Amino acid sequence: MRWLLQFPAALRELALVRLVGSFGAGGVVYLTPLVFHQAAFQATEVGGGLAAAALAGTLGRFASGVVLDRGVPCSRPVIAAAGLAMAADALLWGAHSLGPFLLGQLLLGLAMGLYWPAIELAVPLCSGPSGSSRAFALVRSADALGIAAGTLTGALLARGEQLRGIYGVDLLCLTLMVVLLVRRPLPAGGSPGRQRSQRREWSWLPDLIPLLLISVVATAMPTLMQSALPLDLVRGGLQRPALPQQIGALLIGVQLSLLVVLQWPVGRWLARRSVARGLAISQLSFCVGSALLALSPLWRSGAALVLAAQLPIALGQASFLPVATEAVVQLTPPRHQGLAMALFSQCFALSALTAPLLAGWLLDSQGHGVAVWSLMALACTGCLPLVGLLDRRQRTLLIAALTEKEGEESRERVLYRLEAQSVSRPPSAPGSTPPGGSGTGSGAHRT
Template sequence: MKQAQGWARARSWFTQFPAALRDVALIRTIAMLGAGGVLYLTPMVFHQEQFSAGRVTEGLALAAVAGTLGRILSGVLLDRGLNCSVPVLLAALLALAGDARLMGTGSFGGYLQGQVLLGMAMGFYWPAVELAVPLSCAPVSSGRAFALTRSADALGIATGALLGAVLAGQGWLRGIYVVDMGCMLVLLLVLRRQGLPDPRPREALAHPSPWGQWIPGLTPLLAIAVLATAMPALMQSALPLELVRGSLQRRALPVSLGALTIGLQLGLVLLLQWPVGQALARRPVTTGLNLSLLSFAAGNLLLAASAYSERGLALLLLAQLPLAFGVTAFLPTATEAVVERCPLEHQGLAMALLSQCFAISGFGAPLLAGRLLDGQGHGAGLWLLMALACLGGLPLVRELGPRRTVG
């Protein structure tokens, strides 16, 4: 009885949002359910194949580079009126090919090929699903809409990573690619039944704003995004490797326990994303950006401290809370900041530029992490470096240009 009432309350809460926005949230949940295990547990798969940290992170960096062209192309075409469903459809097909390649390879060449395909898929996917949010949210504010869709992302990613942990415990970690392939097939069916929106009619397209009028105001945000998105990239690359390799005095964990530790952070993101995103939607975006950088700095300091004790696992687990808070504060706030500061006719390209920050940090952060992990044999130096970088990014928040109201 209580369970039925709980489901009824959840359904009632969800139906307060417009139907088009609920469709976007469903599509993002399905996509991230498959991606959750692949993004966070692929390093463990190829650690089992005896790949060095440098080789694993080189593949992740190459995936980030591969997504660069897809992001820009997706954003430009969206600004010219392309339906948001088309890049997501192409992304699903590329992901299917990438999963199939990674599922069946143990070679470095096959690993790189699979990562390129997955990187291209993410490149096409993100600008389209981000732009779909403000196009689908009326009469709900875009801030609340981004909080909802980021919660959908968190639900999918956490569930996918936890499912991957179960597969690791059963000795079939590569099953994460089967899960992702299944989700991509479901996504194709959903897109065929209920697509994403067309860009709104844009009278401003006849007289688009010059880039010089809006790019400078967006530049500090993009710099902050490169720094902040390095943390999810490191959580997908360096942290899984350090968990299974050990660090200074902290002992190595079995692959299954390492996967569960990653799942803990993602579960925290799931629990925090809606309340944090909802609360920050009522405040200036600078509040969320400052909180995210401070939280990342605190989490990195705890990760570094965990390396110096045999019981450092407790500190490592404690670090997952500020790291999760940093993610939940940054993601919806950054996308809302783009909407506020970018002209309507350039929103597709602006979302692509923000997504490109994920690619830049996804390229640089894993390469740096791999070199430090192989060179030092632990991650303490990496986490200290990231803590200082996050604190150094706080002055950039004050440089954000004034808010622009975008209809």
């Protein structure tokens, strides 16, 4: 693991924090539907709990974004989130009725809302000369490893009929995460800066809209993998027999293990290329994976199609997560990146609010997941024109800023990115992909 030494110490510490947090969250996020399926909850009740968590996360995300742009260190919202998540775990561990389940989900959603803008903004702050593209690839690899390990741990607990132990594992990980953050706090982000007109303050927002729309659809896929897929597998399909819940948990673990393998090489390869290329790859991959899942209930050996779908879905997630977050950094002035990260992470909340409810209703009414996955494939296909629009807008911003046609806000964004590009090509690790591709996707770092 000597290649890790090429990254700054602060970034390595951040990756460790995210690894620990993701290990605890992996079982909770992916296996909570199975816990409450055991407790005889309806799919609509489980989906309603996940939607309540997403709704609560809305408040947390905007609160986190506002305080971050005022110069609050990133570690403070993360520590607050850890405290709320501990309370949620304690409630969910002993919940056997709808009331405690919903309250636990509300606390968990609020915690995730506080956590994500802060932990994402910390990446460019800690990236140093590595560049934020490579930094996002590293921390997303840590996320993937932690979530996969946590979900596989949950699968082992399910095999031993101790599935609720996932909440105990999360409590331990949250405690360790707080210790790490107290020992080495994360840096502060934006500052109020000088006053600008209201119009100028929000001039960066229209450039984010295509990315936000794409993100709502793309983030629905991991949400459905957490909520709809486990229930779809244990219920069976038109021809596909129902699978034991242990098999369902192990299939999810396979998908997450593939994400661990793919995240670093895919993220590193895309760091040298345009964000539009990464977004297009992610949407096409999600479309293929959703189509395979839609076909699986129609075949008696449909479990093989479920297994085959894990590769394109993992490729889609490995492509989308680091590229989309890097796009937020590229399109937003540094002093507004806290709020921009809040808006971006709000896409997770919006998809988590709507996708589980729709999927739960379709599963309850039809008894299989054909419609759920078919709709997902169509939505991903519909995002491809938005990818082209985003690419054209980035090119327009670059030309306009260099010719001084769009003023200080546009020039600041592009020159911030170009300056970072000049230092974002450190010596590569053995076997790495050589530099290439479009310069519009090069990483940025905080100066």
